Amino acid sequence: MKTFFLLMLLGIANLIFAQNLVPNPSFEAVSCVTWPFASEVPISQSPPWTLATNGTADNLNPCHISLFSAPGNLGGNQIARTGVSYGGLFTFSGNVWNPPGGYREYIQVQLTSPLTAGTTYNIGFYYSLGEVSQKASNRLGMYVSNGAIGASIIGPLTAYTPQLEVPGVMTNSSGWTLLSGLYTATGGENYITIGNFYNDANTTLTVNAGGWANRAYYYIDDVVVEAVSTLPIELLSFISACNKGVTTLKWQTASEINNDYFEIQKSENAIDFHKIGEVSGNGNSNKVQSYSFVDENSSRQTVYYRLKQVDFNGAYKYSQIITSNCVDENNELSIYPNPIKNSFTIKLLKNTTYPLQLEVRDYLGRKIHHQIIVSSVTEIKLDKQILDGAYFIKVFNDNEQFVKKIVKINN
Numbered sequence: 001m002k003t004f005f006l007l008m009l010l011g012i013a014n015l016i017f018a019q020n021l022v023p024n025p026s027f028e029a030v031s032c033v034t035w036p037f038a039s040e041v042p043i044s045q046s047p048p049w050t051l052a053t054n055g056t057a058d059n060l061n062p063c064h065i066s067l068f069s070a071p072g073n074l075g076g077n078q079i080a081r082t083g084v085s086y087g088g089l090f091t092f093s094g095n096v097w098n099p100p101g102g103y104r105e106y107i108q109v110q111l112t113s114p115l116t117a118g119t120t121y122n123i124g125f126y127y128s129l130g131e132v133s134q135k136a137s138n139r140l141g142m143y144v145s146n147g148a149i150g151a152s153i154i155g156p157l158t159a160y161t162p163q164l165e166v167p168g169v170m171t172n173s174s175g176w177t178l179l180s181g182l183y184t185a186t187g188g189e190n191y192i193t194i195g196n197f198y199n200d201a202n203t204t205l206t207v208n209a210g211g212w213a214n215r216a217y218y219y220i221d222d223v224v225v226e227a228v229s230t231l232p233i234e235l236l237s238f239i240s241a242c243n244k245g246v247t248t249l250k251w252q253t254a255s256e257i258n259n260d261y262f263e264i265q266k267s268e269n270a271i272d273f274h275k276i277g278e279v280s281g282n283g284n285s286n287k288v289q290s291y292s293f294v295d296e297n298s299s300r301q302t303v304y305y306r307l308k309q310v311d312f313n314g315a316y317k318y319s320q321i322i323t324s325n326c327v328d329e330n331n332e333l334s335i336y337p338n339p340i341k342n343s344f345t346i347k348l349l350k351n352t353t354y355p356l357q358l359e360v361r362d363y364l365g366r367k368i369h370h371q372i373i374v375s376s377v378t379e380i381k382l383d384k385q386i387l388d389g390a391y392f393i394k395v396f397n398d399n400e401q402f403v404k405k406i407v408k409i410n411n
Contacts, residue, residue, distance in 0.1 A: 021111040021121075021225045022192070023048055027085040032063035041068035043087050043107045052150035052193050053157065055105035057089035060219070075130025075217045081176045086221040088130065091137045091196035092203060094214030099155040101199035106157065108148060108193040111225060115144070117187025123164055124180030125194060125223040129173040134211040138204045139196040140179070140218060141165035144225075146188045156199045169206050176221065182228070194220060233259050233281075233309055233317075236288065240305060240324045247295040247324040249305055256285040263308040263316075264293050269390070270304040270321055270339050270407040281309070298324065302338060302405065321409075333395060333402040339409045343381040346373070346393070352400065359394045360406075382408070 027046040043049045046059040060070045062084050067074045070084060080086050089105035115121060123144065129136055141162030143149065149160060164181045196203060205216065238251040249264060259281030265273040276297070282289050295305075307319035323338040334347040346358070360369035360382065369382055373395060386408065393404045 019226060021113060021115075021227075022109060022223045023112055024109070025223045026080070026082050026221055027059055027061070027087050028083040030059060030061045030063060030085060032061070033065060033068065034063070036065055038065055038068075041065070043089075046085065046087070049087070049107055049109045050148075052106035052108040052148070052195070053104065053153050053155075055090065055103060055154045057087060057105040057107045057195075059085065060088050061085040074132075075219060076132045076173065078128050078130070078173075078219050081126050081221040086219050088217060088219050089195055090215055090217055091140055092135055092200065092205060092216040094135070099153070101155045101158065101201075102203070103154055104156045104196055106150070106193050106195035107220065108150065108191060109223075110148070111190050111192065113190075114146075115185035115187065115189040115225075116227075117185055119227050120182050120184045121225055122180060122228050123183045123192070123225050124178060126176040126178050126221045127166075127170060128176050128219045128221075129170055129208060130217040130219060131173040131208070132211055132213050133173075133208050133217045134214050135205045135216040136169050136171045136208045137196065137206075137216040138166060138169045139198045139202070140170060141194070141197060142179075143193045143197065144183060144185075144189045145191045145193065148191050149193055157193075157195070157197050158199055160193075160197050162197050169204055170218065171206065171208065173208065176219075180224075192223070192225060194223070233257070235307075235309075235319055238307060238319050238322055240322055242324065245298060247298045247303075247305075249293045249295065249322075251291050251307065251319075253282075253285070253289045253291075255287075256282050256289065258311040258313070259283060259285075260310050260312045262291065263310060264295075265306050265308055266295065267304040267306075267321075270323075270409065273304075273306060275308075283312075295324075302335075304339070304407075333393075333404055335393060335404050335406060339407040340382075341408070341410050342384050342386075343379060344406065345377060345379050346395065348373075348376045348395070348402075352376075353397060356395050356397050359396075361392050361394065363390060363392075 030046045033041045040056045041059050041064045043057045043059045060073045062070050071077050071079045075088050093103040142164040143160045143162045163183050233256045234254040236252040236254050241248045261281050262279045264277040266276045267273040303324050304321050306321045310316045354374050356373040358371045358373050361367050388408050391406050395402045
């Protein structure tokens with residue numbers, strides 16, 4: 001079974017990725033080569049990819065002749081990470097006719113749009129060592145440039161230092177490994193080139209057990225260049241607390257980037273929200289920050305709150321919705337959480353006689369759930385097929401009854 005390995009984690013939970021600027025990133029668009037005596041199928045058969053030098057990096061696809069097919073080909077046997085096609089190139093060759101510095105192959109493509117100065121991009125690709133390779137090497141990398149690079153040579157492009165490079169010898173031939181990193185653009189960069197930009201003297205080699213060809217040949221798939229943006233905050237918690245019928249909202253952030261302020265919003269139905277206040281943020285912070293807001297107009301009914309976080313350029317993001325149960329301090333029945341997903345807890349806040357009947361009914365009065373209550377705190381689990389919307393909870397016996405409204409969301 002083929003496996004996947006992650007070499008470099010971005011490791012930041014609050015990164016958002018935008019559109020991939022690499023055209024034909026997994027080499028699926030190809031012009032097939034079926035002539036049985038063809039000695040090469042260059043990467044240019046998968047346009048708009050091109051060769052950066054006279055070294056002939058390959059396009060490998062099931063529609064090509066056997067040496068350049070997929071999954072079996074001149075490099076070994078590997079299933080494409082996505083689709084059916086991928087690229088292949090030498091990072092080292094042990095042939096005696098090699099030029100000074102060694103033989104190298106590169107693949108190159110123009111991005112769909114130039115990079116923007118100051119913007120951070122996620123760049124990378126997946127690679128796998130062809131198992132017939134007798135050698136494994138390091139130094140495979142990506143070079144980002146303003147304009148195409150290259151030369152009419154078959155040796156290494158040592159004049160260029162890749163911004164992204166595998167940190168060690170690449171030995172995985174059983175599956176695909178991700179090389180990924182962050183690159184901040186200077187502006188105008190519109191080409192990427194992949195290969196080994198170092199000569200033999202500065203390339204480390206190890207023996208690949210089972211390989212027989214004196215070379216290091218790597219498959220390439222799923223190339224990416226995509227802008228990343230960072231969410232302004234990482235919200236740790238958001239809760240409500242009651243004191244003498246007044247709701248206090250409390251929340252904490254683990255980190256903040258360009259956080260201007262929080263707008264506190266309130267609703268009576270968990271759908272239509274309006275602003276009730278504003279709390280300043282801490283701009284940029286990498287430590288826990290605590291906030292609070294008192295709703296001086298707490299109403300005698302169940303209400304809903306959310307935060308609208310706004311950064312300095314006006315971009316914003318909403319928190320999850322929470323409910324206030326202050327109405328229940330001197331009342332008989334408390335329900336939480338509310339809104340609910342598929343379950344909630346009821347708490348009877350005064351002495352009563354058990355057992356009690358519990359019914360859940362929709363707006364048309366249809367009963368969708370029934371349960372016997374035998375204690376003051378009970379968890380209620382609804383059928384997952386129940387649609388989102390408003391429902392009424394009725395808890396009763398022969399002598400008393402309590403009715404509450406709940407809202408079901410995110411079915």
